[in-house]
Amino acid sequence: MVIGLFRFLVLVILAYVVFLFVRIWRAMKRARGRAVPPRSIRGVMVKDEMCNTYIPKEEALREARDGRERFFCSEGCRNKFLNS
Numbered sequence: 912m913v914i915g916l917f918r919f920l921v922l923v924i925l926a927y928v929v930f931l932f933v934r935i936w937r938a939m940k941r942a943r944g945r946a947v948p949p950r951s952i953r954g955v956m957v958k959d960e961m962c963n964t965y966i967p968k969e970e971a972l973r974e975a976r977d978g979r980e981r982f983f984c985s986e987g988c989r990n991k992f993l994n995s
């Protein structure tokens with residue numbers, strides 16, 4: 912029981928350290944990213960033409976039509992596009 916709690920604490924501390932590292936790394940990346948055009952940064956934003964919002968490419972729903980790939984924020988927007 913006590914060992915379990917200790918392990919849990921170690922895990923929490925480790926998670927916190929990782930979290931801090933990620934924050935620092937992100938801040939550094941952001942500072943460096945200013946000189947670089949946004950397209951070269953990972954996590955590209957794509958436009959949902961149905962509701963005119965931007966979503967991260969990896970989260971967007973895709974639909975290819977007329978040899979062009981379209982991106983959608985939700986199933987609803989994709990259906991709207993497919994029914995148009």
Ligand SMILES: [Zn+2]
Nearest residue numbers: 959962984988
């Ligand atoms: Zn949408």
